[in-house]
Amino acid sequence: MTVSDLAGSDETILVAQARQSDATAFSELVRRYENKIFRLALHITQNREDAEDVLQEAFLKAYEHLDQFQGNSKFYTWIVRIAVNQALMKLRRRKTDKSVSMDEQFDTGEDTLVREIAAWDEDPEQQFSREELGRILESAVQSLEPPYRSVFVLRDIDDLSTEETAQALDLSIPAVKSRLLRARLQLREKLTRHFKRKGDDAFAYL
Amino acid sequence: MLTCKDFLRELSDYLDENLAGEARTELEQHIAACPNCWVIADTTKKTIRVYKGMDPYPIPPDVEARLMQALERKMAAKQSK
Numbered sequence: 001m002t003v004s005d006l007a008g009s010d011e012t013i014l015v016a017q018a019r020q021s022d023a024t025a026f027s028e029l030v031r032r033y034e035n036k037i038f039r040l041a042l043h044i045t046q047n048r049e050d051a052e053d054v055l056q057e058a059f060l061k062a063y064e065h066l067d068q069f070q071g072n073s074k075f076y077t078w079i080v081r082i083a084v085n086q087a088l089m090k091l092r093r094r095k096t097d098k099s100v101s102m103d104e105q106f107d108t109g110e111d112t113l114v115r116e117i118a119a120w121d122e123d124p125e126q127q128f129s130r131e132e133l134g135r136i137l138e139s140a141v142q143s144l145e146p147p148y149r150s151v152f153v154l155r156d157i158d159d160l161s162t163e164e165t166a167q168a169l170d171l172s173i174p175a176v177k178s179r180l181l182r183a184r185l186q187l188r189e190k191l192t193r194h195f196k197r198k199g200d201d202a203f204a205y206l
Numbered sequence: 207m208l209t210c211k212d213f214l215r216e217l218s219d220y221l222d223e224n225l226a227g228e229a230r231t232e233l234e235q236h237i238a239a240c241p242n243c244w245v246i247a248d249t250t251k252k253t254i255r256v257y258k259g260m261d262p263y264p265i266p267p268d269v270e271a272r273l274m275q276a277l278e279r280k281m282a283a284k285q286s287k
Binding site: 152 | 214215217218219221242245246248249250252253254256257258260261262263264265269270272273274276277278280281284285
């Protein structure tokens with residue numbers, strides 16, 4: 001079978017074929033998710049060389065351990081989990097304090113999260129070119145703390161459910177929810193600088 | 207009465223449409239009466255909207271080529287076992 005025949009194939013079928021050592025089926029799975037995995041690896045490691053290693057290691061590991069994939073989650077959630085673990089290992093090796101973890105405790109008080117209130121236009125993104133908008137959105141995400149960043153990318157950009165995000169990052173559901181809220185509010189704040197309606201003055205809140 | 211702090215705590219569930227019945231009604235009443243919280247709800251909703259489905263930058267061709275080469279080596283090794 002050629003790759004183009006597989007492009008629209010159901011994921012479960014691809015995984016089953018890949019398990020029977022069908023190299024083309026596994027390559028199709030890689031092609032489907034490599035961009036997202038690379039983006040996630042970049043977001044966690046913030047280093048292109050590390051992200052490239054994570055990308056390779058994650059897919060090689062997945063191929064090697066394909067028989068351990070239970071099939072009760074999506075293949076994507078499974079590969080994300082492998083990639084996150086590889087990325088965290090990179091970070092730990094790089095940091096001397098060895099304390100990097102997705103489980104780090106953060107202040108979860110919401111009351112300090114809102115500083116600027118200003119209304120936006122109906123479609124504020126239309127004031128920017130695609131490239132400009134891409135840069136604004138990307139740099140706002142990059143400025144989040146890593147645990148918030150991973151949750152936001154999986155939940156709001158990749159559109160995983162709360163449960164899938166929790167599974168992929170090995171977090172509890174309340175932890176996913178509280179990090180997501182903080183990430184969303186911080187991004188809202190950062191984007192307000194670009195998107196606020198001209199002429200509106202910001203005023204203090206709470 | 208719902209406070210602004212209560213509103214912030216429920217905001218994600220509200221925007222994800224996981225809030226139903228009385229909790230949703232109370233939140234909507236608060237938003238209607240509190241201009242600040244209305245702005246926060248509206249701008250957070252738009253924040254989520256602009257990011258949703260944002261395409262990843264395509265993986266650089268050299269990175270993809272190295273990934274595929276590494277996989278081919280792995281696959282060849284597995285086949286020959």
